[in-house]
Amino acid sequence: MAAKIAYDDVQVGTELPARTFRVNRATLVRYAGASGDFNPIHWDERFAKEVGLPDVIAHGMFTMAEVARVVTDWTGDPGSVVEYGVRFTRPVVVPNDDQGATIEVSGRIAAKLDDHTVRVDLTATSAGRKVLGMSRAVVRLA
Template identity: 55%
Template sequence: MASEVDYDAVEVGDSIGSHEYPLQRLTLVKYCGASGDFNVIHWNERLAKQAGLPDVIAHGMLTMAEAGRLLTDWAGDPGAVVEYGVRFAKPVVVPDDDTGVLVQVAGTVQDKLEKRQVGVQLTASVGEADVLAAATATIQLR
């Protein structure tokens, strides 16, 4: 499927927007159940610290999925994402409070490709720390 975005209206350098995605401990517990990944570093503070982490951390794939939401929201169709890849740069530490943490995601059109596709570069950070690196996607436009 093609996206809702018109290929001819998109230019290299265009922003696809930005968004903040909140993660709380409850989010991690729900993701454990949905993904089947019950590794204790995602829900048990004591064992996460014994493993050398500063605290409980979000699943890498959850962080990647939240960043991917910016792509699907911009495209207007999840089926328009042809390719998507990231490198995990830093763990997302999720404190045990009512606030949790905000993952800030932004994207920019990097290339106009053949077959009405565009290459998009994403950034994902928590505060000043980049949590994803080399986050890129190919999106099929109409």
């Protein structure tokens, strides 16, 4: 399946549709089961605080995956992502309440590269603070 977005139809500066993702404690438990990552910082509030965290935090790989969804939803093809990398700058703190936390994600085309690829720079925040740095994807377009 090829990306649905045509290389010639995008320009540097093109904004991808922004998304907001909600994460709560139940989401973390499901992710732990799927990933096998049962580190107690992701489910045990007492333990998380004992090790210096403000509360339970979302898995870094979960956060990274949610951010990548902005790109894959935009292209219509998860296989269009050629490269993806981030630096973790702050955790997504997930309180034990009905709201949980949100991850707000935006992206824009930062460069047009060779072979119908573009670099997408992504911004991810939670509670008004940047949670990923240097979040970038290289995507092959039609």
